[in-house]
Amino acid sequence: MAKLENDTLIRALLRQPTPYTPVWLMRQAGRYLPEYNATRARAGDFLTLCKTPALATEVTLQPLERFPLDAAILFSDILTIPDAMGLGLSFAEGEGPRFARPVRDEAAVGRLVPPRPEAELRYVLDAVRQIRRALRGRVPLIGFAGSPFTLACYMIEGGSSADFGTVKTMLYRRPDLLHRLLEVNARAVADYLNAQIEAGAQAVMLFDTWGGTLAHAAYLEFSLAYIRRVIESLAREAAGERVPSIVFTKGGGPWLESIAACGCDAVGVDWTVSLADARRRVGERVALQGNLDPLVLLTDSAVVRREAERTLADFGGGPGHVFNLGHGIVPATPPEHVAALVEAVHRASRTRVRGPAPPGA
Amino acid sequence: MAKLENDTLIRALLRQPTPYTPVWLMRQAGRYLPEYNATRARAGDFLTLCKTPALATEVTLQPLERFPLDAAILFSDILTIPDAMGLGLSFAEGEGPRFARPVRDEAAVGRLVPPRPEAELRYVLDAVRQIRRALRGRVPLIGFAGSPFTLACYMIEGGSSADFGTVKTMLYRRPDLLHRLLEVNARAVADYLNAQIEAGAQAVMLFDTWGGTLAHAAYLEFSLAYIRRVIESLAREAAGERVPSIVFTKGGGPWLESIAACGCDAVGVDWTVSLADARRRVGERVALQGNLDPLVLLTDSAVVRREAERTLADFGGGPGHVFNLGHGIVPATPPEHVAALVEAVHRASRTRVRGPAPPGA
Numbered sequence: 001m002a003k004l005e006n007d008t009l010i011r012a013l014l015r016q017p018t019p020y021t022p023v024w025l026m027r028q029a030g031r032y033l034p035e036y037n038a039t040r041a042r043a044g045d046f047l048t049l050c051k052t053p054a055l056a057t058e059v060t061l062q063p064l065e066r067f068p069l070d071a072a073i074l075f076s077d078i079l080t081i082p083d084a085m086g087l088g089l090s091f092a093e094g095e096g097p098r099f100a101r102p103v104r105d106e107a108a109v110g111r112l113v114p115p116r117p118e119a120e121l122r123y124v125l126d127a128v129r130q131i132r133r134a135l136r137g138r139v140p141l142i143g144f145a146g147s148p149f150t151l152a153c154y155m156i157e158g159g160s161s162a163d164f165g166t167v168k169t170m171l172y173r174r175p176d177l178l179h180r181l182l183e184v185n186a187r188a189v190a191d192y193l194n195a196q197i198e199a200g201a202q203a204v205m206l207f208d209t210w211g212g213t214l215a216h217a218a219y220l221e222f223s224l225a226y227i228r229r230v231i232e233s234l235a236r237e238a239a240g241e242r243v244p245s246i247v248f249t250k251g252g253g254p255w256l257e258s259i260a261a262c263g264c265d266a267v268g269v270d271w272t273v274s275l276a277d278a279r280r281r282v283g284e285r286v287a288l289q290g291n292l293d294p295l296v297l298l299t300d301s302a303v304v305r306r307e308a309e310r311t312l313a314d315f316g317g318g319p320g321h322v323f324n325l326g327h328g329i330v331p332a333t334p335p336e337h338v339a340a341l342v343e344a345v346h347r348a349s350r351t352r353v354r355g356p357a358p359p360g361a
Numbered sequence: 362m363a364k365l366e367n368d369t370l371i372r373a374l375l376r377q378p379t380p381y382t383p384v385w386l387m388r389q390a391g392r393y394l395p396e397y398n399a400t401r402a403r404a405g406d407f408l409t410l411c412k413t414p415a416l417a418t419e420v421t422l423q424p425l426e427r428f429p430l431d432a433a434i435l436f437s438d439i440l441t442i443p444d445a446m447g448l449g450l451s452f453a454e455g456e457g458p459r460f461a462r463p464v465r466d467e468a469a470v471g472r473l474v475p476p477r478p479e480a481e482l483r484y485v486l487d488a489v490r491q492i493r494r495a496l497r498g499r500v501p502l503i504g505f506a507g508s509p510f511t512l513a514c515y516m517i518e519g520g521s522s523a524d525f526g527t528v529k530t531m532l533y534r535r536p537d538l539l540h541r542l543l544e545v546n547a548r549a550v551a552d553y554l555n556a557q558i559e560a561g562a563q564a565v566m567l568f569d570t571w572g573g574t575l576a577h578a579a580y581l582e583f584s585l586a587y588i589r590r591v592i593e594s595l596a597r598e599a600a601g602e603r604v605p606s607i608v609f610t611k612g613g614g615p616w617l618e619s620i621a622a623c624g625c626d627a628v629g630v631d632w633t634v635s636l637a638d639a640r641r642r643v644g645e646r647v648a649l650q651g652n653l654d655p656l657v658l659l660t661d662s663a664v665v666r667r668e669a670e671r672t673l674a675d676f677g678g679g680p681g682h683v684f685n686l687g688h689g690i691v692p693a694t695p696p697e698h699v700a701a702l703v704e705a706v707h708r709a710s711r712t713r714v715r716g717p718a719p720p721g722a
Contacts, residue, residue: 163691168656172664215654215687216635217671253615254634273615274577293576295529303533310578326576330524 002137004202004241009071009140013203013244013266015287015320021312021349022070023342024142027328028063029075033335035062046091050077056127057134064139066335067342071139071203072131074196076124078146078207081188082155084115102158104166109181114188117195124192125199132200143201145193147208147249148185148230149223152178155185164213171214171222178222186226190233197238205246205268206230212251223249224258231263246289250327253278260286271326275315287320292341294325297333301340308344323349363498365563365602370432370501374564374605374627374648376681382673382710383431384703385503387655388689389424390436394696396423407452411438414487421492425500427696428703432500432564433492435557437485439507439568442549443516445476463519465527470542475549478556485553486560493561504562506554508569508610509546509591510584513539516546525574532575532583539583547587551594558599566607566629567591573612584610585619592624607650611688614639621647632687636676648681653702655686658694662701669705684710 004010008022030036039059043049050056060075079097083089088100103109115121131141146154154160156167170178193204211223231245248268252259259267260282267286269278271293278288296307308323315321323345329338365371369383391397400420404410411417421436440458444450449461464470476482492502507515515521517528531539554565572584592606609629613620620628621643628647630639632654639649657668669684676682684706690699 163656165656165659165691165693168654169659172657172660172668212633215632215652216638217675218654219633251612251633254638271576272573272580272612277577277615291576293529293579295524295526296533298526298530299533307533314578330526332526 002135004137004140006070006139009142009322010203010242010244012320012322013246013287013289014242015265015284017319019350020346021315021321021323023323023345024069024071024073025063025325025329025338025341026073028067028069028073028338029059030329031331032329032333032338033062033066046077047083047089050075050080051123053123053126053130056123057130060127060131060141061134063338064135067339068346069139069342071142072135073142073205074124074128074131074144074201076127076144078144078150078209079154080121080124081115081145081185081192082151084120085112085155085188087155096160097154099155099158103152103155103181104170106177109177109184112181112184114184114191117192121192121195125195128196128199128201140202141200142203142205142246143193143196144205144207145189145196145230147206147211147223147247148182148189148226149211149214150207150209151185151189152181153210155181164210171218175222182222182226186229186233190230193230194233194235197235197243200238201243202238202241203244203246204234205248206264208247208249208252211249216254219249219252219255220258224255224262227259227264228262244287246322248289256281266320266322268324269326275311275321279315287322288315289322289324291324291326294327294330294333297325297329297337297341299337301337304337304340305344305348308341309348312345312348363496365498365501367431367500370503370683371564371603371605373681373683374607374650375603376626376645376648378680380711381707382676382682382684384684384706385430385432385434386424386686386690386699386702387434389428389430389434389699390420391690392692393690393694393699394423394427407438408444408450411436411441412484414484414491417484417488418491418495421488421502422495424699425496428700429707430500430703432503433496434503434566435485435489435492435505435562437488437505439505439511439570440515441482441485442476442506442546442553443512445481446473446516446549448516457521458515460516460519464513464516464542465531467538470538470545473542473545475545475552478553482553482556486556489557489560489562501563502561503564503566503607504554504557505566505568506550506557506591508567508572508584508608509543509550509587510572510575511568511570512546512550513542514571516542525571532579536583543583543587547590547594551591554591555594555596558596558604561599562604563599563602564605564607565595566609567625569608569610569613572610577615580610580613580616581619585616585623588620588625589623605648607683609650617642627681627683629685630687636672636682640676640681648683649676650683650685652685652687655688655691655694658686658690658698658702660698662698665698665701666705666709669702670709673706673709 244265253273269290605626614634630651
């Protein structure tokens with residue numbers, strides 16, 4: 001494997017000094033990019049795009065051709081695991097994901113088996129290997145998975161939901177059954193992320209998209225406990241290098257202290273939380289990743305620059321910050337605003353460290 | 362006016378001792394009640410129901426006939442103010458609210474005038490007066506309004522929105538224009554709540570449904586600053602009695618300290634926040650209202666009782682707790698689960714104060 005040229009992401013996740021604040025963006029490979037839409041049109045549908053390593057590699061690299069981002073993130077979907085469990089995943093055009101066989105009773109939970117990554121999820125690992133080769137050490141590759149609870153939400157509801165009534169009814173009435181399902185998911189997610197690490201992922205991120213819909217105590221018991229179990233099972237190193245882990249619970253602001261204590265290296269925060277407050281609350285335990293409101297990217301380049309600088313100032317300098325959005329890029333985002341953001345983060349954070357840059361730097 | 366027989370709500374909001382924890386429920390008059398649906402069907406549509414004081418009185422009292430709730434809340438809608446500003450409110454069946462004339466530019470903002478409560482919003486004040494008469498002092502009546510920012514969201518988007526892209530674009534690009542709009546809204550809301558207090562409302566609540574979608578700094582500048590302005594303008598007393606104020610920002614967990622410092626008597630909290638944590642964070646400054654996950658009411662009476670007791674235990678006893686949900690009752694809620702909840706809150710909180718109740722008490 002090629003030596004990593006730009007290791008700012010890895011260093012920042014481990015709270016080591018970097019010459020500037022590294023930046024990558026959730027959904028940086030996505031529908032706001034015309035070249036992504038062209039590849040997706042060639043693939044025919046979203047699942048084929050995910051399941052064809054050459055195409056997944058192509059779209060993973062697209063944003064790096066446009067912007068000097070400090071990381072690539074595997075192009076895939078969090079639902080590859082339940083799909084590999086045989087639940088029958090499909091994406092209807094303009095709608096969210098659908099499972100043909102949702103998991104709602106003892107029998108269905110009893111049938112669940114964690115997929116073998118190099119068998120049922122081989123296509124993901126092939127994509128990781130191809131992306132690593134294509135990157136040639138330019139920037140690190142981030143692997144990822146959905147959190148055990150977030151996967152359970154889709155598996156139980158059979159798709160997305162406004163209020164997760166079916167999941168919550170199981171949580172409150174049959175906590176034992178939900179725990180059994182979450183145990184399977186935790187094993188599946190740990191196996192999957194370890195396989196991604198073995199295939200070449202240089203950092204890993206857990207997306208807990210729906211943990212934030214839970215009551216405080218339920219979050220700790222049904223989401224964070226299984227995130228901790230995954231984190232504890234992860235390989236800490238690969239090829240002699242530390243592989244940092246990031247945990248992101250959307251809406252997890254009230255619980256940052258608990259999340260920071262789960263064993264991860266970095267905590268993703270959404271835009272509702274001030275990075276200064278977050279830093280005060282988590283202390284020296286973890287790095288922070290975030291947290292610009294993605295809708296800032298709908299405005300104009302001047303506003304984007306101003307808000308990027310505010311976000312950096314809110315964190316306040318020093319090691320341990322990875323710049324990101326507080327959630328994914330929205331499809332209506334003009335790509336030139338992303339260019340302005342990446343440029344502003346690099347320039348302003350360098351200035352914060354080193355004093356004013358020379359003109360044209 | 363009749364003397365208040367059950368003043369537990371008022372006392373709890375003012376952090377005075379009560380013999381048990383008072384309970385009321387957001388959307389306690391609503392679609393989960395067959396009698397509400399019957400009245401609404403008679404009214405023909407939702408807006409007519411809101412605008413006909415006799416019908417608004419009828420539905421306000423319906424839940425009190427079924428359950429020994431400790432407060433009534435005015436049946437109305439937060440959008441009465443922008444409707445009275447002439448924006449052309451309608452509710453399409455099965456959809457959310459729509460404004461025919463959204464407010465998106467200087468000219469539209471310049472045309473906005475705070476409604477005169479006893480003129481354009483007379484029907485609300487007539488409802489308040491009729492409800493007070495019908496209650497005959499049984500329990501207090503809570504008046505309410507949307508927060509200036511939450512009203513602005515609907516006024517600018519022209520309805521609800523998945524991400525409030527139009528509002529946020531104005532917030533980031535034309536903060537001056539949004540501030541002008543919010544100033545008008547703050548005056549309108551303060552006038553409206555003061556008129557409700559004069560007409561007989563014994564406590565008032567500000568619903569900040571969408572403040573929680575904002576970034577930390579934007580929340581303070583565009584939502585909380587105007588909530589504070591409203592609170593400062595409110596009459597503190599009516600007919601020689603204190604009129605407590607409640608502020609509820611859905612998703613406001615990360616900002617509880619700031620909300621508690623806005624001058625209100627009580628802070629509503631949603632279920633993502635532990636009441637014990639919230640209490641630690643706000644100290645002795647305010648009472649807390651909340652915070653059961655409304656979806657618990659979809660389960661069964663035994664679970665409802667258990668979770669009610671957990672919520673009471675989470676607060677931990679002592680004065681300053683008003684039991685409520687963390688958001689409105691969902692339409693699929695079986696009314697008998699609401700009965701179980703109210704009974705459990707009363708029984709368990711009395712026990713916490715006085716020791717075990719006698720059988721059948």
